[in-house]
Amino acid sequence: MAAKTDYKFQGWAGDAPDSIEGKLKWIDYEPKEFAEDDVDIKILYCGICASDISTLSEGWMPMKDNWPQVVGHEIVGEIVRVGSNVKNGLKVGDVAGVGAQCDSCLKCKYCDDHKENYCHGGMTQTYNDKFHRTSPGSKSWGGYANYWRGPSHFVFAIPSQVDPAQAAPLLCGGATVYSPLKQYGAGVTAKEVGIIGIGGLGHFAVLFAKALGARVTAISHSDHKKEDAIKLGAEDFLITGENVPDAIKGRERSLDLLLCTSNAPDMPMDAYLSLLKPGGNFVLVGVPETGKLPDISPFTIIMNNVHIGGSAIGSPDTIREMLDLVAEKNIQPWISKYPLSKVNEAVPAMVAGKARYRFVLVNEENGGKM
Incomplete structure (x- = not known):
């Protein structure tokens, strides 16, 4: 005992x-x-x-x-x-x-x-x-x-350069988005990265995607968080409004990677997927409480050669790597x-x-x- x-x-x-x-x-x-x-x-x-x-x-x-x-x-x-x-x-x-x-x-x-x-x-x-x-x-x-x-x-x-209070939400929220950004090559093979939802997870995603060298497009239903997104490091801001297909016209096949932090049960998946270049990846980290995703047309996936995936938190090695990056780049949640x-x-x-x-x-x- x-x-x-x-x-x-x-x-x-x-x-x-x-x-x-x-x-x-x-x-x-x-x-x-x-x-x-x-x-x-x-x-x-x-x-x-x-x-x-x-x-x-x-x-x-x-x-x-x-x-x-x-x-x-x-x-x-x-x-x-x-x-x-x-x-x-x-x-x-x-x-x-x-x-x-x-x-x-x-x-x-x-x-x-x-x-x-x-x-x-x-x-x-x-x-x-x-x-x-x-x-x-x-x-x-x-x-x-x-x-x-x-x-x-x-x-x-926790690295000595990192404020321990700021480090706390990094250990789940930060790691949850850092892990797929690294896995899918943000700033390396994925030069153009879109972040859907500028909330707790989304704000981390913008910070990390920018720090990894990607050009970041923040995607939100209104302009309410546009100023924040730009301060966080986004170069572009896409307002989806109530009619997402209309809002994204002219932006089709513009992104290499889409990280979805939204937990909305009624996401317009086909419209979001059309933002990806052929070979692009849509990665889900937000979890709708319904436990289900909206309907997706198989033709959207097949004809555009896009991929849908998910990512769960971060491994110990990934979390340590993330903390080192936060210290090196002075990232401020x-x-x-x-x-x-x-x-x-x-x-x-x-x-x-x-x-x-x-x-x-x-x-x-x-x-x-x-």
């Missing part, structure tokens, strides 16, 4: 779908048993991700017996405990973080190939999941909390901070779409800075 700590694991938990209305409750909970490849993190910052809202609201699926649930998978803090088998150089006192994945089998061909986010046995999510490799059956708990415990393989040192104690104001504000472009909870009692 692992030694007990002198600190408690406590966090803001939802116990029903209406928790997103400002009804999260502060609870004590038991983390997984400490394994010798684990670390404990004293949480300083935690980003609020749209996934948190979709989980708590049961927008994606019923929670069933998974209540109560402490969400949050954009966690940055100070390491306060390190197991004897931690091999990636992490030590007590380091500022480090964890994203949406906190474990995998670490032995299948995908894990061996540094694609742990596509583990054959399935990833363990940082919250709303169960551990399998160590402490089988133990519940995973997220970052709207004072401490986090989990496998060090999925914990990343746009964040707004809320004290963790005011989480029941922050979550409804997120639901209301007030984030420009990411909210970060600050654990002031642990030393987080507003």
